[in-house]
Amino acid sequence: MKRWIAIAILLLIALAVGACGSASAPPTESRAIPQGITTQVVERPAEMPRAAEVLSAEESDGTGGASSLAPLTADSLTDVRKIIYQGNMVLFVEDTEQAAREIQAMAESAGGYVAQMRGYRQGDRVIYDITIRVPAEKFENARNALRELAVRVDSESVITEDVTDQYYDIEARLKTLKETEAELTELLRETRERGGDVDEIMKIYDRLTRIRADIESLQGQLNRLDKLVAFSTLDIHLEPHILAEPIKPQDEWSFAEIVHSSINTLVDILAGLATLAIRFVIIVAPVALVLLLPLGLLLWGLKRWQRWRQQRHED
Known part of the structure; x- marks a missing residue:
């Protein structure tokens, strides 16, 4: 009998202790974790600084937190x-x-x-x-x-x-086209493996060909800009200085050459005068005769008429 009483007392004590523990602990909700999902417990470091403490430290330093960033210089932009x-x-x-x-x-x-x-x-x-x-x-x-x-x-x-904007624009377009080329190449391979339609394969291949042509064109433009940027051009025009020019020696004086040159000049002048006289006789004289003959006849007729009037007046 005493044995059963002792067991009952122990049960009552255990129930009382359990009730006290459940009252002190906050209620928790347990959820089942689906299979296949792993969990990881992340513990916060014991000495993690608060945001306010960080801000106050930056303000006290006077740099505003920018001391860790590299300054932007003209050299870095030039590069x-x-x-x-x-x-x-x-x-x-x-x-x-x-x-x-x-x-x-x-x-x-x-x-x-x-x-x-x-x-x-x-x-x-x-x-x-x-x-x-x-x-x-x-x-x-x-x-x-x-x-x-x-x-x-x-x-x-x-x-x-x-040409900075032009260069990087071409470079970006080239990168995009190369990525598209890789995707179309993979698509073409998959289409061939699954035995796709010939028309579908040809469409992909035509598109791939055009993209590769665009890639070659852009790559050529990029290479040309690289060469022009890497090597500067200098156009130079060289002329001899006036003090460095050779001095021409004067021609030697020759009596025979001067006489010969003078005779040639005289002959040219006489030939010119003869040509002028011939042209006057052949061209000017007939023209003058045609123009002056009617005038002469008119003057002769006026003189005859004046004489006739004078004789009549005297009679």
Whole structure:
């Protein structure tokens, strides 16, 4: 009997302890987790700074949190810009042929090349027109070297063309077309594998061909812009300086040549006079006769009429 009483007392104590525990803990809702979904418990670090603390730290630092960002400089903007440089110079030098050779050597030593060279004569003067291409970063150095080469710089100019927008627009279109090409290539492969219709395959293939042609065209434009940006152009006109021009020796005096030249001049004058006389007799005389004959007859008739009137008046 005492044994059953002790068991009942233990049960009552256990029920009382359970009731107290359920009252102190907040009610929770348990939900079943579907199969196939894994769960991960993420614990917050014990010392995670609050937003207010971070803001206050930035304000106290005086930088506003911008100290961790790299400043935007002109150099960083220049690196991404695509600019084409083209210069033109008119130089007077002592020896144009020597200057042309030095310009060619200068361009090659700078990592560039001579795109065009043309030499021609104007009398005793040798003139050169030269076009060189040098790396863009050495454009100003090349211009300074040309100034030092010349006796006098007659004129110079620089033209810049910013093709940044055009370059990156072509690059973006090229990227899009290449992605489309990859998708169409994959679609063409899948269509062939599943035994698609011939018309469907030809449509995909035609579209793929047009896109590849557009890709080649845009790639060519991009390559051309790359070359123009990478290598600047300098057009150079070389002329000899007036002090470097050769002095012409005077012709030797010759008595025989002077006599011969004078006789030729006299003959030319006499021939001209004879030609004038012949033309006067043949052309001017008949015309004058035709014009003056009626006038002479008219004057003769007037004189006869005056004499007749005078005789009649006397009678």
